[in-house]
Structure formats: structure tokens, C-alpha cells
Amino acid sequence: MARAAVLTATGRPLEIRDDVEVEAPRAGEVKVRMAAAGVCHTDLSMSDGTVMAPTPIVLGHEGAGVVEEVGEGVTRVQPGDHVVISWVPQCGECFFCRRRQGHLCERASAAIASGGLLDGTTRFTSRGAPLHQMSAAGTFSEVTVLPESGAVKVDDDLDLGLAALLGCGVLTGVGAATRTARIAPGDTVAVLGCGGVGLNVIQGARLAGAGQIVAVDANPAKLETAERFGATATVDASAGDAVSAVMRLTGQRGADVAFEVIGLPQTIDQAVAMTRRGGQAVLVGIARMDTMLTVPAFLGVVLAAKTITGSWYGSSNVVEDVPALVDLYRKGQLELSGLVSRTIALDDVNAAFDALRAGEVTRSVIRFDR
Ligand code: PAD
Numbered sequence: 001m002a003r004a005a006v007l008t009a010t011g012r013p014l015e016i017r018d019d020v021e022v023e024a025p026r027a028g029e030v031k032v033r034m035a036a037a038g039v040c041h042t043d044l045s046m047s048d049g050t051v052m053a054p055t056p057i058v059l060g061h062e063g064a065g066v067v068e069e070v071g072e073g074v075t076r077v078q079p080g081d082h083v084v085i086s087w088v089p090q091c092g093e094c095f096f097c098r099r100r101q102g103h104l105c106e107r108a109s110a111a112i113a114s115g116g117l118l119d120g121t122t123r124f125t126s127r128g129a130p131l132h133q134m135s136a137a138g139t140f141s142e143v144t145v146l147p148e149s150g151a152v153k154v155d156d157d158l159d160l161g162l163a164a165l166l167g168c169g170v171l172t173g174v175g176a177a178t179r180t181a182r183i184a185p186g187d188t189v190a191v192l193g194c195g196g197v198g199l200n201v202i203q204g205a206r207l208a209g210a211g212q213i214v215a216v217d218a219n220p221a222k223l224e225t226a227e228r229f230g231a232t233a234t235v236d237a238s239a240g241d242a243v244s245a246v247m248r249l250t251g252q253r254g255a256d257v258a259f260e261v262i263g264l265p266q267t268i269d270q271a272v273a274m275t276r277r278g279g280q281a282v283l284v285g286i287a288r289m290d291t292m293l294t295v296p297a298f299l300g301v302v303l304a305a306k307t308i309t310g311s312w313y314g315s316s317n318v319v320e321d322v323p324a325l326v327d328l329y330r331k332g333q334l335e336l337s338g339l340v341s342r343t344i345a346l347d348d349v350n351a352a353f354d355a356l357r358a359g360e361v362t363r364s365v366i367r368f369d370r
């Protein structure tokens with residue numbers, strides 16, 4: 001039996017259940033005792049219906065823990081290994097994985113859409129009914145079972161509360177800057193949205209050697225944090241038009257690369273508008289399903305020669321990127337502890353959603369091992 005946070009229906013608070021049965025791992029799967037799970041905006045978006053979720057479902061896709069049991073044929077990890085959860089379990093063999101686009105893994109995408117693991121079924125049951133698992137994971141549970149490719153081994157001495165953040169916020173944000181956008185040294189970058197993911201875009205831009213990094217947020221407190229992560233200028237979007245402010249800061253040319261890390265129609269438009277001719281607008285934020293992109297085809301795209309691109313899971317290759325991020329952290333070049341606003345118990349997850357909605361926190365991290 002495990003204690004887990006379950007979304008029973010869209011719009012309802014998560015229900016904390018302590019009667020969740022967790023099946024043994026099947027072939028190619030691992031059972032992980034979770035040490036920590038970060039609360040990401042995507043969890044909140046699934047709970048409030050911004051993103052559709054099959055219910056009932058155990059939410060949570062960012063986390064780290066210790067492997068407890070492995071199924072037949074598992075080779076990547078063994079019991080006792082410390083692992084970071086990858087919410088795209090990259091199979092390594094499909095069309096996309098063979099083209100070094102593991103973040104688009106066909107098998108992982110089908111699993112995520114099904115609310116189950118790679119075979120579409122779930123390992124959680126409660127009160128006689130199966131529970132889905134968010135992103136083939138479901139990290140808001142003391143114990144979970146996931147594909148072995150969803151468990152990326154890390155060194156035992158790494159704090160699991162910090163390691164958890166690597167699995168979504170850091171990979172997504174740093175990857176958007178370094179892998180999706182391939183920021184070049186000296187580039188001028190604008191980042192709209194300085195939450196758990198946006199701050200990592202900012203530090204990814206810094207790591208890539210960006211010249212100017214303009215942080216944009218409607219919450220002034222987030223802008224202070226953004227400066228600590230590498231922003232060289234800030235724009236308070238609640239105080240005036242963010243596009244004209246960024247144009248002013250960039251000699252009226254616009255940013256070489258502008259990232260949208262919120263998921264709102266107006267900020268998506270702003271990101272595209274503040275991208276210079278020939279530049280890139282990178283959309284990271286997950287908007288409601290009915291949000292449409294409307295850009296003037298000639299003046300906005302052709303004449304402007306702009307690229308508008310989406311960034312999914314930071315275009316990451318988890319096997320390469322997780323150890324690389326750990327190295328950067330050890331060298332003092334990657335900030336992790338500054339992302340953690342609160343350390344909480346699983347029972348406080350609904351309060352953590354409220355705090356995220358209210359803009360009070362960057363990440364709340366659930367600790368199961370305390
Ligand atoms: P967050 O809530 O921590 O950060 C959002 C930030 O946006 C906050 O700092 C807000 O103050 C700010 N904000 C909100 N509205 C406005 C506005 N109108 N103008 C300016 N600033 C505003 O969320 P997060 O960082 O956890 O996630 C950000 C988005 O990224 C969210 O949509 C999430 O679902 C998405 C995401 N995408 C991927 C991916 O692979 N593409 C992965 C993980 C998360």
C-alpha cells in the first residue's frame with residue numbers, strides 16, 4: 001500500500017489516499033520509492049482542466065527516488081540506485097529516438113496519452129479501480145512503477161530533493177535554451193515567465209553565453225529571483241506594455257530569441273512580437289487546448305523571417321543531459337536550491353497548488369522521506 005495524491009475529477013482538489021496498491025514491476029519496469037517530487041505548473045494545469053487528464057489519476061511527473069525492485073530484463077538500474085524521473089521515458093529505438101529526438105519518443109508519447117505505462121496499463125489500483133499515472137510516472141505517490149527508461153541513475157550523494165527538479169523544470173528550461181534554441185554566445189534573449197521553468201531558461205541562456213537576458217514577469221518578486229539566475233535586465237509586465245519595454249532594451253530591434261514560459265494567448269503573442277527579424281520565438285508554456293496561434297503570415301513571419309518553434313521537454317536526451325546537469329551543479333554553475341521555495345509533505349499538495357496559482361512560490365517540493 002502507498003499514500004498518493006489522486007485527481008478524481010477535473011477541478012477537484014487532489015484526494016490523499018493511503019490505500020493505493022502498487023503492482024510489482026513487469027518486464028522492463030522498475031519500482032521506485034519516491035524521496036521527493038516537485039510541484040510543476042503542469043500538475044496544476046491537469047488538475048484544473050487546462051490540460052486534459054484521464055481520471056482518476058495519480059499526478060506528479062517531476063521527482064527522484066530509490067529503486068526498490070526491478071522487473072525482468074531491466075539492465076539500466078538495480079535496486080538501491082538513486083534515480084531522477086524522466087517524464088518522457090525515451091525508448092531509444094523508435095523513429096524519433098533513432099534521430100536523436102528522444103523527447104518526442106513514439107512509445108513514450110503513446111503512454112503519456114493513455115495515462116498508463118508503455119503497454120497502456122497502470123500499476124496503481126485503489127478502491128477496486130485502476131488509477132492512471134501522469135506521464136507514465138505519477139510521482140505524487142510514496143511508491144511508483146515506471147518504465148526503466150523513465151528512471152535515470154544519478155550518484156548516491158546527490159540530494160534527492162534537488163535531483164527531483166532536474167526531471168522537469170531544469171531539463172525543460174535549460175534544454176529550451178541550449179538544445180531547442182541553441183542560443184549562441186552574445187545573443188540577446190527575452191524570457192516571459194520566471195517561474196520554475198522560466199528561471200531555468202534564464203540560467204540555460206546564461207550557460208550558453210547569452211549577452212543580454214531580459215526577464216519578463218507580471219510578479220515583481222519573480223523578477224528579483226530572475227536576477228539571481230542570470231537576468232541582466234527585468235521588465236515588470238504588470239506595469240506597462242512588455243513588448244515596447246523589450247523593444248526599448250534591444251535598440252527597437254527585438255530579441256534574438258524570445259521564450260514564452262507561461263502558456264497564455266497574450267504572452268504568446270508578446271513573445272512573437274518581441275522577437276527580432278530573423279530571430280526565434282520559442283514556445284514552452286502549455287496553453288489551453290483551444291488556444292490558437294494567430295500571426296500575420298506575411299508581415300509577421302515571411303517578411304520578418306521569424307522562426308516560431310515549440311519546445312517539448314527541452315528537446316532533451318535524458319541519458320546525456322541529466323549527468324551533464326549534475327556536473328554543472330557540482331561545479332557551482334547550475335543553481336538548484338534557489339528553485340525550492342517550500343519543502344512540504346504530500347498532504348500539503350493542494351495548498352502547494354494554491355501557492356503556485358497565487359505566485360507565492362517557484363517550486364514546492366514534496367518530501368516523502370522525512
Ligand atoms: P509557474 O507558475 O512557476 O511560472 C509561471 C510564471 O508566469 C509566474 O512567475 C507568473 O508570475 C508568470 N505570469 C503569469 N501570467 C503572466 C503574464 N500575463 N505576464 C507575465 N508573467 C506572467 O509555472 P512553471 O514555470 O512551472 O511552468 C511554466 C509553463 O511551462 C506552464 O505552462 C507549464 O505547463 C509549462 C511546461 N512546459 C513544459 C514543456 O515541455 N513544454 C514542461 C514543463 C512545464
Ligand code: ZN
Nearest residue numbers: 040042168169
Ligand atoms: Zn513539469
